Amino acid sequence: MAIQSIRLFGDPVLTTAAAPVVDFDKELRKLVKDLTDTMMDAPGAGLAAPQIGVGLRVFTYYVDEQLGHLINPDLDLSADIDEEGEEGCLSFPGLSFPTPRAIRAVAKGFDMYGEPVTLEGTDLMARCFQHETDHLDGILFIDRMDPKQRKLAMKAVREAEWSGLSVPAVKFSPHITGGRAL
Secondary structure, three states: OOOOOOOOOOOHHHHOOOEOOOOOOHHHHHHHHHHHHHHHHOOEOEEEHHHHOOOEOEEEEEEOOEEEEEEEEEEEEOOOOOEEEEEEOOOOOOOEEEEEEOOEEEEEEEOOOOOEEEEEEEHHHHHHHHHHHHHHOOOOHHHHOOHHHHHHHHHHHHHOHHHOOOOOOOOOOOOOEOOEEO
């Protein structure tokens, strides 16, 4: 087991687009294992490679007892009305905020051996696919919020113990999606 440190908000790797995976080799399989071990230890519902400092398009997920990974994902989102739900992130420990997401997503990509994979998800699984793919594009969940909610979120981030900034605290209820942060 190789549990890695999770990068926190403010680390530039989190806002940098990740490069596509081109080599489906032993190194990639080790990365998938490290991501899985780190996500399960956290615990989280998903973890993208940039969150452990690796700029490659890889993420793992554990939602509704389904454990898996996806490499070089491409999302097709439903035309259904976006659903706003509480969302957390392992790079924002202890914080969660209402974040709009499509309620259905189809994710196409590859497994660690280079075999094509198509995953379909609704509700939490769809939210996870969107959240983790955003990480690979250098987009954070706070970037998806409306300006008023984002301002409140940034205030909570500045006041979080892990941020290193000292400002009077505001109470936010941490939400763990299904017992795990995304």
